[in-house]
Amino acid sequence: MSKKEQSRQWIIGEVTVNGTKIPIVDTKLISADRLGSYKARWGIGRMRYIVEPGLYAAGKPSAGSPVFVSANYKMSFDRLRSQLKGIDGWILVLDTKGINVWCAAGKGTFGTDELIRRIRAVNLTDVISHRKLILPQLGAPGVSAHKVREVSGFMVKYGPVRAEDIPAYLNAGRNATAKMRQVNFGFTDRAVLIPNELIQSAKYFLPAAACFFLLSGVGADIYSAERMIRYGLFSAAIFSAAYVIGITLPPLLLPWLPGKAFSVKGASVGLILAVAVGLYFIYNPESYRNVFGAAAWLFIIPAATSFTAMNFTGCSTYTSPSGVRREMRAAVPIQIVLATVGAGLWITGLFA
Amino acid sequence: MTGLRYLNNVSTLRLDTARCNGCRMCIVVCPHGVFAVTQRKARIIDLDACMECGACELNCPEDALRVKAGVGCASAIIQGAIRSTEPSCGCDSKESSCC
Numbered sequence: 001m002s003k004k005e006q007s008r009q010w011i012i013g014e015v016t017v018n019g020t021k022i023p024i025v026d027t028k029l030i031s032a033d034r035l036g037s038y039k040a041r042w043g044i045g046r047m048r049y050i051v052e053p054g055l056y057a058a059g060k061p062s063a064g065s066p067v068f069v070s071a072n073y074k075m076s077f078d079r080l081r082s083q084l085k086g087i088d089g090w091i092l093v094l095d096t097k098g099i100n101v102w103c104a105a106g107k108g109t110f111g112t113d114e115l116i117r118r119i120r121a122v123n124l125t126d127v128i129s130h131r132k133l134i135l136p137q138l139g140a141p142g143v144s145a146h147k148v149r150e151v152s153g154f155m156v157k158y159g160p161v162r163a164e165d166i167p168a169y170l171n172a173g174r175n176a177t178a179k180m181r182q183v184n185f186g187f188t189d190r191a192v193l194i195p196n197e198l199i200q201s202a203k204y205f206l207p208a209a210a211c212f213f214l215l216s217g218v219g220a221d222i223y224s225a226e227r228m229i230r231y232g233l234f235s236a237a238i239f240s241a242a243y244v245i246g247i248t249l250p251p252l253l254l255p256w257l258p259g260k261a262f263s264v265k266g267a268s269v270g271l272i273l274a275v276a277v278g279l280y281f282i283y284n285p286e287s288y289r290n291v292f293g294a295a296a297w298l299f300i301i302p303a304a305t306s307f308t309a310m311n312f313t314g315c316s317t318y319t320s321p322s323g324v325r326r327e328m329r330a331a332v333p334i335q336i337v338l339a340t341v342g343a344g345l346w347i348t349g350l351f352a
Numbered sequence: 353m354t355g356l357r358y359l360n361n362v363s364t365l366r367l368d369t370a371r372c373n374g375c376r377m378c379i380v381v382c383p384h385g386v387f388a389v390t391q392r393k394a395r396i397i398d399l400d401a402c403m404e405c406g407a408c409e410l411n412c413p414e415d416a417l418r419v420k421a422g423v424g425c426a427s428a429i430i431q432g433a434i435r436s437t438e439p440s441c442g443c444d445s446k447e448s449s450c451c
């Protein structure tokens with residue numbers, strides 16, 4: 001399906017201003033929009049989840065109505081239009097290559113140049129009489145308000161971080177309170193990121209789990225399929241559990257896990273799993289091959305969960321690159337040592 | 353604030369008070385409440401909350417702010433180290449999106 005063929009059920013009409021036809025958008029999300037967001041969260045069709053850049057109308061806007069600027073990631077756009085119920089306004093969608101406002105601003109695609117280009121491309125000055133734009137505050141890392149003004153004459157006003165604060169922001173005379181400007185990283189904010197993280201890491205973890213399964217058949221007598229089933233399934237299961245836990249628990253339990261560094265938080269959930277696996281082995285001695293194979297998990301699990309948690313810094317809205325660098329300088333060598341010792345023990349266990 | 357805090361004393365943010373005209377733009381754009389303005393001069397009141405997003409530097413009309421902005425993303429830094437380029441997240445690659 002091409003970008004343009006994507007169903008545009010959310011367009012409910014058209015206004016013509018100075019000969020230009022501008023689509024009117026629905027300010028109500030329908031189930032197709034929600035299903036689309038859900039699928040995008042799971043990485044399905046995520047890169048096709050886009051809106052064509054350009055100018056749109058909400059309600060019955062006039063030349064004096066406010067202009068809201070958004071990214072062309074459909075989820076960003078949907079969030080904005082669903083908050084414009086009963087508000088007459090314009091929506092200027094920038095070409096951010098289907099990336100949300102925050103990430104696109106970091107890359108500069110939601111940026112000064114694209115904004116100026118888009119203002120001209122849609123002939124915004126023909127449509128409206130004022131020279132003000134409302135941008136999501138999270139676009140500020142990409143946009144220089146004073147430069148936009150210098151070049152285009154448009155004044156950039158930064159609105160609230162969250163679209164749901166837009167009505168309150170407008171009611172307050174276009175003033176964002178300190179709370180509206182604050183980025184949070186609450187439980188739901190974190191939880192919705194997990195599906196995509198699971199999908200993204202599957203390509204590394206599933207082959208590794210398969211290796212644990214297949215290699216379990218190896219031994220002094222070369223290979224035994226029976227041994228592969230007997231120990232391999234369990235090894236693959238433990239490794240998969242480390243992967244799932246390492247991806248899901250650090251985001252969910254972030255404020256309650258020990259330490260500030262994500263690698264430490266991740267290692268802590270790994271240690272809990274490692275202890276659980278160890279106890280299981282103690283009570284079910286038939287489930288492991290030998291002490292090497294069992295001890296290996298004490299090292300492999302924390303290494304894996306520490307690594308996955310550290311990767312979650314990329315999704316967080318409060319970690320600084322300098323901080324992540326410092327954390328990695330300390331954590332990565334330890335993770336490598338743990339993983340190497342663990343793998344060494346496990347391989348020793350194959351032949352012991 | 354959710355109470356989540358990252359490592360201390362790492363931010364590269366610097367304020368040149370002499371240049372500042374007290375316009376408050378940094379307060380408007382900062383997502384973590386790092387600044388306050390008193391007597392027409394900006395002050396850094398919470399340096400350790402800074403996530404180095406770069407919004408303040410880009411929007412300060414007096415060029416009074418400096419910060420080494422970038423993506424605070426471990427996988428980006430790893431990829432940057434492997435390819436020895438500046439860290440950049442895989443958001444724009446066709447098959448993946450990190451955020």
Ligand code: SF4
Binds near residue numbers: 371374376377416417
């Ligand atoms: S944006 Fe720049 S000039 Fe304005 S208050 Fe902040 S530091 Fe001062």
Ligand code: SF4
Binds near residue numbers: 403
């Ligand atoms: S870099 Fe971002 S988080 Fe840090 S002070 Fe500037 S605006 Fe605030």
